Amino acid sequence: MDSGRHDDFAIETRGLNLWYGDFQALYDVDLAVKRGIIASMIGPSGCGKTTLLRTCNRIIERLGYVRTTGSVNILGHNIFGDDVELVQVRKQIGMVFQRPNPLPISIRENVLFGFRLHEARLRKVTAAEEDEVLESALQQVLLWDTVKDRLDKPATGLSLEEQQKLCIARLLPVKPEVLLMDEPCSALDPAGTEAVEELIWRLRGDYTILIVTHNMAQARRASEECVFMLLGKIIEHGRTEELFLSPKHSKTADYIEGRYG
Amino acid sequence: MFTATRLNRRSYRTQSLAKAVFFLMTVALVIPVLIIVGTLVVKGGPAISWEFLFTAPRDNMTAGGILPALVGTIWLVVVALLASVPVGVAAALYLSEYAPDNLLTRTINLAIINLAGVPSIVHALFGVGAFVYFFNMQQSILAAGLTLAIMTLPVVIVATRESLQAVPHAFREACWNMGATRWQTIRKVVLPNSISGILTGVILEVSRTAGETAPIMFTGAAAFLAFLPESVFDQTMAMSYHLYYTATQATDVPEQLTFGVALVLIAIVLAMNATSIGFRVYLRGLKKW
Known part of the structure:
Protein backbone atom coordinates (compact mmCIF):
# COMPACT_ATOMS: atom_id res chain seq x y z
CA MET A 1 0.00 0.00 0.00
CA ASP A 2 1.35 3.42 -0.85
CA SER A 3 1.21 5.85 2.02
CA GLY A 4 -0.59 9.14 1.92
CA ARG A 5 -1.93 11.87 4.09
CA HIS A 6 -4.55 10.85 6.61
CA ASP A 7 -7.50 12.29 4.78
CA ASP A 8 -6.53 10.68 1.51
CA PHE A 9 -8.23 7.69 2.99
CA ALA A 10 -11.98 7.41 3.15
CA ILE A 11 -11.82 4.51 5.55
CA GLU A 12 -8.91 3.88 7.87
CA THR A 13 -8.92 1.49 10.77
CA ARG A 14 -6.05 1.23 13.26
CA GLY A 15 -5.53 -1.77 15.52
CA LEU A 16 -9.23 -2.58 15.40
CA ASN A 17 -10.20 -5.46 17.66
CA LEU A 18 -13.81 -6.52 18.09
CA TRP A 19 -15.44 -8.99 20.42
CA TYR A 20 -18.91 -10.46 20.38
CA GLY A 21 -19.11 -11.26 24.09
CA ASP A 22 -16.09 -13.51 24.61
CA PHE A 23 -15.59 -14.31 20.96
CA GLN A 24 -13.02 -12.18 19.20
CA ALA A 25 -14.11 -11.54 15.63
CA LEU A 26 -11.51 -9.00 14.50
CA TYR A 27 -7.80 -9.00 15.34
CA ASP A 28 -5.73 -5.82 14.98
CA VAL A 29 -7.30 -4.84 11.70
CA ASP A 30 -5.42 -2.09 9.86
CA LEU A 31 -7.35 -1.24 6.75
CA ALA A 32 -6.94 1.86 4.60
CA VAL A 33 -9.19 2.51 1.66
CA LYS A 34 -8.40 5.47 -0.58
CA ARG A 35 -11.06 7.99 -1.46
CA GLY A 36 -13.17 7.34 -4.48
CA ILE A 37 -12.24 3.74 -5.14
CA ILE A 38 -14.11 0.49 -4.97
CA ALA A 39 -12.59 -1.98 -2.55
CA SER A 40 -13.90 -5.48 -2.17
CA MET A 41 -13.52 -7.77 0.80
CA ILE A 42 -13.32 -11.49 0.23
CA GLY A 43 -12.75 -14.44 2.50
CA PRO A 44 -14.51 -17.55 3.73
CA SER A 45 -17.72 -17.36 5.77
CA GLY A 46 -17.15 -16.20 9.33
CA CYS A 47 -13.85 -14.47 8.57
CA GLY A 48 -15.11 -11.11 9.82
CA HIS A 77 -12.57 11.54 11.62
CA ASN A 78 -12.74 8.91 14.33
CA ILE A 79 -16.32 7.63 14.35
CA PHE A 80 -15.86 6.37 17.89
CA GLY A 81 -15.02 9.88 19.10
CA ASP A 82 -16.95 11.44 21.98
CA ASP A 83 -18.55 14.21 19.95
CA VAL A 84 -19.72 11.88 17.20
CA GLU A 85 -23.43 11.90 16.43
CA LEU A 86 -24.60 8.52 15.18
CA VAL A 87 -27.21 10.10 12.92
CA GLN A 88 -24.45 11.99 11.10
CA VAL A 89 -22.36 8.83 10.81
CA ARG A 90 -25.24 6.90 9.27
CA LYS A 91 -26.11 9.80 6.98
CA GLN A 92 -22.63 10.08 5.52
CA ILE A 93 -21.97 6.37 5.36
CA GLY A 94 -24.71 4.64 3.39
CA MET A 95 -25.30 0.94 3.63
CA VAL A 96 -26.74 -1.59 1.19
CA PHE A 97 -27.82 -4.98 2.47
CA GLN A 98 -27.86 -8.51 1.13
CA ARG A 99 -31.59 -8.55 0.71
CA PRO A 100 -33.01 -5.41 -0.85
CA ASN A 101 -35.01 -3.67 1.87
CA PRO A 102 -37.19 -1.00 0.31
CA LEU A 103 -39.67 0.54 2.71
CA PRO A 104 -43.33 -0.35 2.15
CA ILE A 105 -44.08 3.06 0.68
CA SER A 106 -44.00 4.39 -2.88
CA ILE A 107 -40.89 4.53 -5.02
CA ARG A 108 -40.90 8.32 -4.77
CA GLU A 109 -41.15 8.27 -0.98
CA ASN A 110 -38.40 5.68 -0.71
CA VAL A 111 -35.94 7.78 -2.67
CA LEU A 112 -36.91 10.97 -0.85
CA PHE A 113 -37.01 9.34 2.58
CA GLY A 114 -33.50 10.27 3.66
CA PHE A 115 -33.66 13.62 1.88
CA ARG A 116 -36.83 14.61 3.72
CA LEU A 117 -35.33 13.36 6.98
CA HIS A 118 -32.19 15.45 6.70
CA GLU A 119 -32.72 18.29 4.24
CA ALA A 120 -36.40 19.10 4.30
CA ARG A 121 -36.27 19.74 8.03
CA LEU A 122 -33.67 22.46 7.72
CA ARG A 123 -35.36 24.52 5.06
CA LYS A 124 -38.39 24.70 2.85
CA VAL A 125 -38.07 22.26 0.00
CA THR A 126 -40.20 22.85 -3.06
CA ALA A 127 -41.95 20.07 -4.91
CA ALA A 128 -39.89 20.92 -8.00
CA GLU A 129 -36.69 20.46 -6.00
CA GLU A 130 -37.89 17.12 -4.71
CA ASP A 131 -38.69 16.02 -8.24
CA GLU A 132 -35.20 17.03 -9.30
CA VAL A 133 -33.58 15.10 -6.45
CA LEU A 134 -35.76 12.12 -7.23
CA GLU A 135 -34.94 12.09 -10.92
CA SER A 136 -31.22 12.61 -10.40
CA ALA A 137 -30.99 9.77 -7.86
CA LEU A 138 -32.91 7.38 -10.07
CA GLN A 139 -30.91 8.44 -13.13
CA GLN A 140 -27.68 7.67 -11.28
CA VAL A 141 -28.80 4.13 -10.58
CA LEU A 142 -30.14 3.63 -14.10
CA LEU A 143 -33.66 3.16 -12.84
CA TRP A 144 -35.32 6.34 -14.02
CA ASP A 145 -36.50 5.08 -17.39
CA THR A 146 -38.00 1.92 -15.90
CA VAL A 147 -39.90 3.53 -13.07
CA LYS A 148 -40.62 7.11 -14.16
CA ASP A 149 -44.23 6.22 -14.99
CA ARG A 150 -44.94 4.50 -11.70
CA LEU A 151 -43.21 6.62 -9.12
CA ASP A 152 -46.20 6.47 -6.82
CA LYS A 153 -46.53 2.70 -6.94
CA PRO A 154 -45.27 0.71 -3.97
CA ALA A 155 -41.55 0.01 -4.08
CA THR A 156 -42.14 -3.53 -2.92
CA GLY A 157 -43.70 -4.31 -6.31
CA LEU A 158 -40.39 -3.90 -8.12
CA SER A 159 -38.19 -6.83 -9.09
CA LEU A 160 -35.34 -7.68 -6.71
CA GLU A 161 -32.81 -6.09 -9.02
CA GLU A 162 -34.84 -2.89 -9.24
CA GLN A 163 -35.36 -2.94 -5.49
CA GLN A 164 -31.64 -3.18 -4.86
CA LYS A 165 -31.00 -0.30 -7.25
CA LEU A 166 -33.66 1.67 -5.44
CA CYS A 167 -31.96 0.94 -2.13
CA ILE A 168 -28.79 2.42 -3.55
CA ALA A 169 -30.69 5.36 -5.06
CA ARG A 170 -32.27 6.35 -1.77
CA LEU A 171 -28.83 6.78 -0.20
CA LEU A 172 -27.68 9.28 -2.81
CA PRO A 173 -29.88 12.35 -2.08
CA VAL A 174 -28.30 12.82 1.36
CA LYS A 175 -24.90 12.90 -0.35
CA PRO A 176 -23.00 10.21 1.49
CA GLU A 177 -19.27 9.90 0.83
CA VAL A 178 -18.91 6.26 1.65
CA LEU A 179 -21.13 3.38 0.60
CA LEU A 180 -20.89 0.07 2.41
CA MET A 181 -22.35 -2.91 0.60
CA ASP A 182 -22.89 -6.27 2.19
CA GLU A 183 -23.10 -8.86 -0.59
CA PRO A 184 -25.42 -6.59 -2.57
CA CYS A 185 -25.94 -9.10 -5.37
CA SER A 186 -26.36 -12.31 -3.47
CA ALA A 187 -30.16 -12.25 -3.67
CA LEU A 188 -30.17 -11.44 -7.39
CA ASP A 189 -30.15 -13.59 -10.51
CA PRO A 190 -27.18 -13.41 -12.91
CA ALA A 191 -28.72 -10.67 -15.04
CA GLY A 192 -29.57 -8.65 -11.95
CA THR A 193 -26.10 -9.19 -10.57
CA GLU A 194 -24.57 -7.89 -13.77
CA ALA A 195 -26.83 -4.83 -13.80
CA VAL A 196 -26.10 -3.95 -10.18
CA GLU A 197 -22.37 -4.53 -10.63
CA GLU A 198 -22.40 -2.25 -13.64
CA LEU A 199 -24.15 0.36 -11.52
CA ILE A 200 -21.61 0.04 -8.70
CA TRP A 201 -18.83 0.48 -11.22
CA ARG A 202 -20.50 3.64 -12.53
CA LEU A 203 -20.55 5.13 -9.02
CA ARG A 204 -16.78 4.75 -8.74
CA GLY A 205 -15.01 8.05 -8.16
CA ASP A 206 -18.07 9.82 -6.78
CA TYR A 207 -18.25 7.57 -3.76
CA THR A 208 -15.86 5.38 -1.86
CA ILE A 209 -17.35 1.92 -1.95
CA LEU A 210 -16.47 -0.96 0.32
CA ILE A 211 -18.17 -4.12 -0.81
CA VAL A 212 -18.27 -7.53 0.85
CA THR A 213 -18.69 -10.43 -1.49
CA HIS A 214 -18.61 -14.19 -1.49
CA ASN A 215 -18.17 -14.18 -5.19
CA MET A 216 -14.53 -13.97 -6.20
CA ALA A 217 -15.35 -13.37 -9.82
CA GLN A 218 -17.37 -10.39 -8.72
CA ALA A 219 -14.53 -9.02 -6.61
CA ARG A 220 -12.28 -9.40 -9.60
CA ARG A 221 -14.67 -7.75 -12.04
CA ALA A 222 -16.03 -4.98 -9.91
CA SER A 223 -13.32 -3.66 -7.63
CA GLU A 224 -10.04 -1.80 -7.86
CA GLU A 225 -8.61 -2.98 -4.60
CA CYS A 226 -9.22 -6.23 -2.86
CA VAL A 227 -8.90 -7.23 0.79
CA PHE A 228 -8.56 -10.87 1.74
CA MET A 229 -9.59 -11.72 5.29
CA LEU A 230 -9.20 -14.93 7.23
CA LEU A 231 -10.23 -15.67 10.80
CA GLY A 232 -10.65 -12.03 11.74
CA LYS A 233 -7.37 -10.83 10.28
CA ILE A 234 -6.52 -9.04 7.09
CA ILE A 235 -4.14 -11.35 5.26
CA GLU A 236 -3.59 -9.36 2.15
CA HIS A 237 -4.70 -6.08 0.64
CA GLY A 238 -3.68 -4.88 -2.75
CA ARG A 239 -4.76 -3.91 -6.23
CA THR A 240 -7.35 -6.41 -7.34
CA GLU A 241 -5.57 -7.70 -10.42
CA GLU A 242 -2.32 -8.12 -8.52
CA LEU A 243 -4.01 -9.92 -5.66
CA PHE A 244 -5.62 -12.36 -8.02
CA LEU A 245 -2.71 -12.80 -10.42
CA SER A 246 0.20 -12.86 -8.03
CA PRO A 247 -0.96 -13.13 -4.42
CA LYS A 248 1.82 -12.48 -1.95
CA HIS A 249 0.49 -14.75 0.72
CA SER A 250 0.07 -18.50 0.33
CA LYS A 251 -3.28 -18.47 2.14
CA THR A 252 -4.62 -15.94 -0.35
CA ALA A 253 -3.41 -18.09 -3.19
CA ASP A 254 -5.05 -21.17 -1.72
CA TYR A 255 -8.33 -19.33 -1.22
CA ILE A 256 -8.57 -17.79 -4.66
CA GLU A 257 -7.71 -21.08 -6.22
CA GLY A 258 -10.59 -22.64 -4.32
CA ARG A 259 -8.63 -24.96 -2.05
CA TYR A 260 -10.83 -23.89 0.84
CA GLY A 261 -13.78 -21.60 1.18
CA MET B 1 -42.20 -53.36 -4.50
CA PHE B 2 -44.19 -50.30 -3.64
CA THR B 3 -46.90 -52.03 -1.59
CA ALA B 4 -47.56 -51.09 2.02
CA THR B 5 -45.66 -52.96 4.68
CA ARG B 6 -47.08 -53.84 8.09
CA LEU B 7 -45.09 -50.99 9.53
CA ASN B 8 -46.63 -48.55 7.05
CA ARG B 9 -50.12 -49.70 7.96
CA ARG B 10 -49.41 -49.26 11.63
CA SER B 11 -48.12 -45.73 11.03
CA TYR B 12 -51.28 -44.91 9.10
CA ARG B 13 -53.50 -46.23 11.88
CA THR B 14 -51.68 -44.13 14.47
CA GLN B 15 -51.91 -41.09 12.31
CA SER B 16 -55.66 -41.49 11.62
CA LEU B 17 -56.22 -41.96 15.32
CA ALA B 18 -54.29 -38.77 16.09
CA LYS B 19 -56.29 -36.89 13.48
CA ALA B 20 -59.57 -38.18 14.91
CA VAL B 21 -58.62 -37.16 18.45
CA PHE B 22 -57.62 -33.66 17.37
CA PHE B 23 -60.85 -33.29 15.39
CA LEU B 24 -62.95 -34.37 18.38
CA MET B 25 -61.17 -31.85 20.59
CA THR B 26 -61.94 -29.13 18.07
CA VAL B 27 -65.60 -30.12 18.05
CA ALA B 28 -65.62 -30.20 21.83
CA LEU B 29 -64.43 -26.63 21.74
CA VAL B 30 -67.24 -25.45 19.50
CA ILE B 31 -70.09 -27.27 21.23
CA PRO B 32 -70.20 -25.13 24.40
CA VAL B 33 -70.19 -21.98 22.31
CA LEU B 34 -73.15 -23.25 20.29
CA ILE B 35 -75.02 -24.32 23.40
CA ILE B 36 -74.45 -21.00 25.13
CA VAL B 37 -75.46 -18.88 22.18
CA GLY B 38 -78.36 -21.21 21.32
CA THR B 39 -79.78 -21.17 24.84
CA LEU B 40 -79.47 -17.42 25.09
CA VAL B 41 -81.21 -16.87 21.77
CA VAL B 42 -84.02 -19.31 22.54
CA LYS B 43 -84.64 -18.21 26.12
CA GLY B 44 -83.65 -14.56 25.93
CA GLY B 45 -84.59 -13.78 22.34
CA PRO B 46 -88.29 -13.13 23.05
CA ALA B 47 -87.35 -10.56 25.69
CA ILE B 48 -85.57 -8.36 23.19
CA SER B 49 -87.62 -5.43 22.04
CA TRP B 50 -87.19 -1.68 21.59
CA GLU B 51 -88.78 -1.23 24.96
CA PHE B 52 -86.29 -3.67 26.54
CA LEU B 53 -83.32 -1.84 25.09
CA PHE B 54 -84.49 1.71 25.66
CA THR B 55 -86.23 1.85 29.02
CA ALA B 56 -85.06 1.54 32.60
CA PRO B 57 -85.89 -1.48 34.81
CA ARG B 58 -89.17 -1.30 36.76
CA ASP B 59 -90.81 -3.11 39.69
CA ASN B 60 -87.67 -4.26 41.53
CA MET B 61 -85.96 -5.32 38.27
CA THR B 62 -88.74 -7.73 37.44
CA ALA B 63 -89.90 -5.77 34.42
CA GLY B 64 -88.80 -3.00 32.12
CA GLY B 65 -85.60 -2.63 30.16
CA ILE B 66 -81.88 -2.28 30.48
CA LEU B 67 -81.10 1.18 29.12
CA PRO B 68 -79.10 2.47 32.16
CA ALA B 69 -77.00 -0.69 32.19
CA LEU B 70 -76.38 -0.54 28.45
CA VAL B 71 -75.33 3.09 28.59
CA GLY B 72 -73.24 2.45 31.70
CA THR B 73 -71.31 -0.35 30.03
CA ILE B 74 -70.51 1.92 27.10
CA TRP B 75 -69.23 4.58 29.52
CA LEU B 76 -67.06 2.04 31.31
CA VAL B 77 -65.56 0.61 28.13
CA VAL B 78 -64.82 4.09 26.79
CA VAL B 79 -63.12 5.18 30.02
CA ALA B 80 -61.14 1.92 30.13
CA LEU B 81 -60.08 2.40 26.48
CA LEU B 82 -59.08 6.03 26.96
CA ALA B 83 -57.00 5.14 30.00
CA SER B 84 -55.38 1.90 28.93
CA VAL B 85 -54.63 2.56 25.25
CA PRO B 86 -52.25 5.54 25.58
CA VAL B 87 -50.40 3.98 28.49
CA GLY B 88 -50.33 0.48 26.99
CA VAL B 89 -49.27 1.59 23.52
CA ALA B 90 -46.55 3.86 24.89
CA ALA B 91 -45.23 1.09 27.11
CA ALA B 92 -45.28 -1.39 24.25
CA LEU B 93 -43.43 1.09 22.02
CA TYR B 94 -40.78 1.48 24.67
CA LEU B 95 -40.42 -2.24 25.22
CA SER B 96 -40.42 -3.10 21.53
CA GLU B 97 -38.42 -0.23 20.04
CA TYR B 98 -36.21 1.27 22.72
CA ALA B 99 -35.63 -1.09 25.61
CA PRO B 100 -32.23 -2.75 25.71
CA ASP B 101 -32.25 -6.45 26.48
CA ASN B 102 -31.20 -6.24 30.12
CA LEU B 103 -32.32 -7.33 33.55
CA LEU B 104 -34.70 -4.40 33.98
CA THR B 105 -36.47 -5.06 30.69
CA ARG B 106 -36.76 -8.75 31.45
CA THR B 107 -38.16 -7.95 34.88
CA ILE B 108 -40.73 -5.59 33.37
CA ASN B 109 -41.75 -8.24 30.84
CA LEU B 110 -42.13 -10.77 33.62
CA ALA B 111 -44.23 -8.29 35.58
CA ILE B 112 -46.51 -7.75 32.59
CA ILE B 113 -47.07 -11.46 32.15
CA ASN B 114 -47.82 -11.82 35.85
CA LEU B 115 -50.12 -8.83 35.84
CA ALA B 116 -52.13 -10.55 33.11
CA GLY B 117 -52.55 -13.51 35.40
CA VAL B 118 -53.84 -11.59 38.40
CA PRO B 119 -57.47 -12.61 39.15
CA SER B 120 -60.02 -9.93 38.41
CA ILE B 121 -61.25 -9.84 42.01
CA VAL B 122 -57.77 -8.84 43.10
CA HIS B 123 -57.84 -6.03 40.58
CA ALA B 124 -61.21 -5.07 42.02
CA LEU B 125 -59.80 -4.79 45.52
CA PHE B 126 -56.83 -2.83 44.20
CA GLY B 127 -59.30 -0.50 42.50
CA VAL B 128 -61.18 0.01 45.75
CA GLY B 129 -58.01 0.77 47.65
CA ALA B 130 -56.33 2.93 45.05
CA PHE B 131 -59.05 4.75 43.15
CA VAL B 132 -62.10 4.73 45.39
CA TYR B 133 -60.34 5.56 48.65
CA PHE B 134 -56.76 6.74 48.09
CA PHE B 135 -57.53 9.01 45.13
CA ASN B 136 -60.95 9.66 46.63
CA MET B 137 -62.88 9.09 43.43
CA GLN B 138 -65.70 7.44 45.39
CA GLN B 139 -67.64 4.74 43.60
CA SER B 140 -67.76 6.17 40.13
CA ILE B 141 -67.44 5.40 36.43
CA LEU B 142 -63.95 6.84 36.64
CA ALA B 143 -62.84 4.51 39.42
CA ALA B 144 -64.45 1.47 37.76
CA GLY B 145 -63.14 2.37 34.31
CA LEU B 146 -59.62 2.85 35.63
CA THR B 147 -59.79 -0.49 37.42
CA LEU B 148 -60.81 -2.12 34.14
CA ALA B 149 -57.98 -0.25 32.42
CA ILE B 150 -55.39 -1.58 34.87
CA MET B 151 -56.75 -5.06 34.32
CA THR B 152 -56.50 -4.85 30.53
CA LEU B 153 -53.19 -3.01 30.45
CA PRO B 154 -51.05 -6.16 30.19
CA VAL B 155 -53.03 -7.57 27.28
CA VAL B 156 -53.03 -4.19 25.55
CA ILE B 157 -49.25 -4.10 25.89
CA VAL B 158 -48.89 -7.65 24.60
CA ALA B 159 -51.24 -7.09 21.65
CA THR B 160 -49.47 -3.86 20.71
CA ARG B 161 -46.04 -5.38 21.02
CA GLU B 162 -47.05 -8.24 18.75
CA SER B 163 -48.26 -5.82 16.10
CA LEU B 164 -45.03 -3.85 16.36
CA GLN B 165 -42.93 -6.99 16.12
CA ALA B 166 -44.84 -8.02 13.01
CA VAL B 167 -43.24 -5.10 11.14
CA PRO B 168 -40.19 -6.64 9.44
CA HIS B 169 -36.91 -5.75 11.04
CA ALA B 170 -35.43 -4.89 7.65
CA PHE B 171 -37.64 -1.78 7.50
CA ARG B 172 -36.20 -0.47 10.74
CA GLU B 173 -32.69 -1.30 9.61
CA ALA B 174 -33.27 0.58 6.36
CA CYS B 175 -34.37 3.65 8.28
CA TRP B 176 -31.59 3.62 10.84
CA ASN B 177 -29.06 3.29 8.08
CA MET B 178 -30.30 6.47 6.49
CA GLY B 179 -29.68 8.25 9.75
CA ALA B 180 -33.23 8.20 11.08
CA THR B 181 -33.57 8.33 14.84
CA ARG B 182 -35.60 5.72 16.68
CA TRP B 183 -38.54 8.08 16.90
CA GLN B 184 -38.39 9.00 13.20
CA THR B 185 -38.29 5.30 12.42
CA ILE B 186 -41.29 4.66 14.64
CA ARG B 187 -43.32 7.54 13.28
CA LYS B 188 -42.57 7.05 9.60
CA VAL B 189 -42.32 3.31 9.26
CA VAL B 190 -43.19 1.25 12.31
CA LEU B 191 -46.43 2.92 13.37
CA PRO B 192 -47.97 3.39 9.91
CA ASN B 193 -47.44 -0.31 9.30
CA SER B 194 -48.69 -1.52 12.63
CA ILE B 195 -51.40 0.93 13.64
CA SER B 196 -54.16 -1.20 12.16
CA GLY B 197 -53.03 -4.24 14.10
CA ILE B 198 -52.62 -2.19 17.25
CA LEU B 199 -56.07 -0.64 17.04
CA THR B 200 -57.91 -3.84 16.28
CA GLY B 201 -55.95 -5.86 18.82
CA VAL B 202 -56.58 -3.27 21.47
CA ILE B 203 -60.31 -3.00 20.72
CA LEU B 204 -60.53 -6.76 20.84
CA GLU B 205 -58.88 -6.92 24.24
CA VAL B 206 -60.69 -3.99 25.77
CA SER B 207 -64.09 -5.19 24.57
CA ARG B 208 -63.66 -8.11 26.90
CA THR B 209 -63.83 -5.71 29.80
CA ALA B 210 -67.45 -5.09 28.88
CA GLY B 211 -68.21 -8.49 30.33
CA GLU B 212 -66.22 -8.14 33.55
CA THR B 213 -68.20 -8.00 36.77
CA ALA B 214 -65.81 -8.29 39.67
CA PRO B 215 -63.63 -5.22 38.99
CA ILE B 216 -66.61 -2.86 38.75
CA MET B 217 -68.67 -4.34 41.56
CA PHE B 218 -67.02 -2.38 44.36
CA THR B 219 -65.66 0.50 42.34
CA GLY B 220 -68.59 2.04 40.55
CA ALA B 221 -71.40 -0.28 39.55
CA ALA B 222 -74.77 0.15 41.16
CA ALA B 223 -77.52 -2.41 41.29
CA PHE B 224 -80.21 0.05 40.36
CA LEU B 225 -80.20 3.65 39.26
CA ALA B 226 -83.23 5.16 37.66
CA PHE B 227 -81.20 7.80 35.81
CA LEU B 228 -78.41 7.71 33.27
CA PRO B 229 -74.91 8.75 34.31
CA GLU B 230 -74.07 12.33 33.41
CA SER B 231 -70.35 12.38 34.10
CA VAL B 232 -67.53 10.02 34.98
CA PHE B 233 -68.02 10.90 38.63
CA ASP B 234 -71.45 9.27 38.75
CA GLN B 235 -72.13 5.72 39.70
CA THR B 236 -73.67 3.65 37.00
CA MET B 237 -75.45 0.43 36.21
CA ALA B 238 -73.58 -1.98 33.96
CA MET B 239 -74.68 -4.95 31.86
CA SER B 240 -72.46 -7.50 33.54
CA TYR B 241 -73.40 -6.42 37.04
CA HIS B 242 -77.04 -6.16 36.06
CA LEU B 243 -76.92 -9.75 34.85
CA TYR B 244 -75.31 -10.89 38.07
CA TYR B 245 -77.87 -8.98 40.10
CA THR B 246 -80.97 -10.14 38.26
CA ALA B 247 -79.75 -13.70 38.18
CA THR B 248 -78.74 -14.09 41.83
CA GLN B 249 -79.78 -11.16 44.02
CA ALA B 250 -83.17 -9.88 42.92
CA THR B 251 -86.22 -12.05 43.50
CA ASP B 252 -89.03 -12.95 41.15
CA VAL B 253 -87.18 -11.82 38.04
CA PRO B 254 -88.69 -13.56 35.00
CA GLU B 255 -86.20 -15.99 33.50
CA GLN B 256 -86.74 -14.47 30.08
CA LEU B 257 -85.50 -11.08 31.28
CA THR B 258 -82.26 -12.45 32.73
CA PHE B 259 -81.51 -14.38 29.58
CA GLY B 260 -82.32 -11.26 27.58
CA VAL B 261 -79.69 -9.30 29.53
CA ALA B 262 -77.13 -12.05 28.92
CA LEU B 263 -77.96 -12.11 25.23
CA VAL B 264 -77.50 -8.36 24.84
CA LEU B 265 -74.23 -8.49 26.78
CA ILE B 266 -72.80 -11.26 24.66
CA ALA B 267 -74.05 -9.51 21.53
CA ILE B 268 -72.18 -6.33 22.50
CA VAL B 269 -68.93 -8.21 23.04
CA LEU B 270 -69.32 -10.29 19.87
CA ALA B 271 -70.23 -7.22 17.84
CA MET B 272 -67.13 -5.39 19.03
CA ASN B 273 -64.97 -8.42 18.31
CA ALA B 274 -66.50 -8.90 14.88
CA THR B 275 -66.01 -5.25 14.02
CA SER B 276 -62.38 -5.31 15.02
CA ILE B 277 -61.71 -8.59 13.23
CA GLY B 278 -63.43 -7.32 10.11
CA PHE B 279 -61.47 -4.10 10.33
CA ARG B 280 -58.26 -6.09 10.66
CA VAL B 281 -59.02 -8.31 7.69
CA TYR B 282 -59.79 -5.24 5.62
CA LEU B 283 -56.58 -3.46 6.64
CA ARG B 284 -54.49 -6.54 6.11
CA GLY B 285 -55.70 -6.61 2.54
CA LEU B 286 -54.28 -3.12 2.10
CA LYS B 287 -50.81 -4.06 3.31
CA LYS B 288 -48.15 -3.71 0.73
CA TRP B 289 -45.78 -6.49 1.60
Missing part, protein backbone atom coordinates in the same frame (compact mmCIF):
# COMPACT_ATOMS: atom_id res chain seq x y z
CA LYS A 49 -15.72 -9.24 6.59
CA THR A 50 -19.31 -8.36 7.37
CA THR A 51 -18.33 -7.51 10.94
CA LEU A 52 -15.67 -5.13 9.66
CA LEU A 53 -18.12 -3.58 7.20
CA ARG A 54 -20.73 -3.10 9.90
CA THR A 55 -18.20 -1.54 12.22
CA CYS A 56 -17.59 1.19 9.65
CA ASN A 57 -20.98 2.78 10.33
CA ARG A 58 -21.30 1.50 13.88
CA ILE A 59 -24.44 -0.44 13.08
CA ILE A 60 -22.78 -3.39 14.77
CA GLU A 61 -23.22 -1.77 18.19
CA ARG A 62 -26.92 -2.40 18.14
CA LEU A 63 -26.30 -5.97 19.19
CA GLY A 64 -25.33 -4.66 22.60
CA TYR A 65 -22.73 -7.25 23.55
CA VAL A 66 -20.13 -5.92 21.13
CA ARG A 67 -16.87 -4.42 22.40
CA THR A 68 -14.23 -2.74 20.28
CA THR A 69 -10.74 -1.35 20.74
CA GLY A 70 -8.68 0.61 18.26
CA SER A 71 -9.99 3.29 15.95
CA VAL A 72 -12.03 3.66 12.80
CA ASN A 73 -11.48 6.89 10.90
CA ILE A 74 -13.90 7.76 8.17
CA LEU A 75 -12.83 10.71 6.03
CA GLY A 76 -10.20 11.50 8.65
